[in-house]
Amino acid sequence: MKMSLTIILNGVGGPGYDENPAPIIDIVVEIPVPEPDAPIVIEDPVVIVDPVIPDTVPDPEPTVPDTAPEPDPEPEVPVVVIPDIEPEPDPVIPDDPTRTIHQLPVLTINNPEMHVNFNERSDGDYSSSQADNDFNFKWQSFNALSSRIENKRWAVTVPKDQIKKGIHAAKDLIGQSEYYFGYEIEFSEGYDLANNHGGKLPGMVGLNTALKKSSGSQVYPDGCNDLGQRRDEGFSLRSMWRKDGRMIGYFYHEDNPEMLPGGNNSCGHEVDYIHNGNAFYVQKGKKYFIETRCKMNSKYASDGIVQIWVNGFLVVSMTSMRLSHSLLYDINHMFIYFWHGGSSSTWEPSVDSKAYFDNFILQRTPISH
Numbered sequence: 001m002k003m004s005l006t007i008i009l010n011g012v013g014g015p016g017y018d019e020n021p022a023p024i025i026d027i028v029v030e031i032p033v034p035e036p037d038a039p040i041v042i043e044d045p046v047v048i049v050d051p052v053i054p055d056t057v058p059d060p061e062p063t064v065p066d067t068a069p070e071p072d073p074e075p076e077v078p079v080v081v082i083p084d085i086e087p088e089p090d091p092v093i094p095d096d097p098t099r100t101i102h103q104l105p106v107l108t109i110n111n112p113e114m115h116v117n118f119n120e121r122s123d124g125d126y127s128s129s130q131a132d133n134d135f136n137f138k139w140q141s142f143n144a145l146s147s148r149i150e151n152k153r154w155a156v157t158v159p160k161d162q163i164k165k166g167i168h169a170a171k172d173l174i175g176q177s178e179y180y181f182g183y184e185i186e187f188s189e190g191y192d193l194a195n196n197h198g199g200k201l202p203g204m205v206g207l208n209t210a211l212k213k214s215s216g217s218q219v220y221p222d223g224c225n226d227l228g229q230r231r232d233e234g235f236s237l238r239s240m241w242r243k244d245g246r247m248i249g250y251f252y253h254e255d256n257p258e259m260l261p262g263g264n265n266s267c268g269h270e271v272d273y274i275h276n277g278n279a280f281y282v283q284k285g286k287k288y289f290i291e292t293r294c295k296m297n298s299k300y301a302s303d304g305i306v307q308i309w310v311n312g313f314l315v316v317s318m319t320s321m322r323l324s325h326s327l328l329y330d331i332n333h334m335f336i337y338f339w340h341g342g343s344s345s346t347w348e349p350s351v352d353s354k355a356y357f358d359n360f361i362l363q364r365t366p367i368s369h
Contacts, residue, residue, distance in 0.1 A: 101313045102288075104289055105311050105369070107361070107368055108368075113362045115359070115362075115363075116360040117152070118154055122149065124149060125147065135171055138172050138333075139169065140168065140336075141169070143166065144156050144157060144159075144165060152358070153356040154356065154357040155354055155356050156356075156357065158199075158340055158355075160192075160348070160353070164341045165339060166199070168339065171336065172333055173331060174332075175331065177330050179293070179331050179362060179364065180292070180362070180363055180364070180366055181291070181292050181362045182309075182359070182361050182368060183202055183357060183359060183360045184287055184289050184358040186285070186286065186356045187284045187285075188285070190354065193243070193244055193282075193284065195350045196243065196350070197346050197347045198241045198242040198347070201239040201241070201337060202238065202337055203239060204294050205221065205333035205334060207220070207221075211234065222268075224268075230254065232324055232325050234329070235323045235324070237249070237292055237306055238251075239308065246281050247273040247280050247310070248273060249271040250269070250270060252269070254324075256268070273315035275310070275313055289312075290309075291309045291366075293307040293308075293309075293366070294306055296327065298327075299326065299327045302322040303320060304320075304322060305319050334362070336360075
């Protein structure tokens, strides 16, 4: 529907006024009036049309399936883990300068020639014949106050007011130019370490099996006797405890300074165990694994090695030993000793005293370090 409007403008007033003059301006304006609820149509050459929007508008990007394929893996980059920096340990306090040496180490047992423990033994008396079955001794003499198995350890009690009462035994070895030998020992809480000069402990030996006494018996390098520690006569590498539990190496060998002019006698060469710059003392009720390394010297040279560790800590290191000048023998024997002495009453314990042993090990590689 359209509505038209005509506007006629005439001149008005003034001389010669004509009541019915022709229109000066005739403007016709047609105004479209839309029907109710009908679209507006403008009669104009230009028609404006709204864009048609389809029911489904496609995404501008390609459709991604619900489950997208995994992307190609990126090359693995090695991960470098930087460990936390541990704070430095507190300095050793003066009243306990050897606190860590009193703890047993982890032992590395590697194809041993000998390993004797008592895990399969029941508690009770432990005779020399039973020990012979375990150790395969060459000879043995048990004269301790008692020899027992207690809680899977060998408990040996030495009697008060006596010397050289305990365990005396020896064992032949295959024979090598280098061995590591160790054993665990604990002096009981009631042991008398204070009132005597101490006693002997096990160690490795080199025997010149051709060297005999006039009686025909084997010469052993021990017993405060120069026979057995002169050139090519043998050596022994035992340890001892001294008054208050001070530990030493006790060595018979060709260059024993005790046998030289100015020496004290023909007894063993005493070498202090040193830890943190001080003499090392065992403590009662603590377990110690004492390990000795022996490496033979070269022929005609003084380059043999004897070293001792306590619970993995090096306490003795001698690197210029002459154990057999002409290499007539190697490390071919072992002493299993435990007794007080010395040869005087100053070595006697004042009370019956018990020590415990375990894990006798002989092998070609380190055990506790």
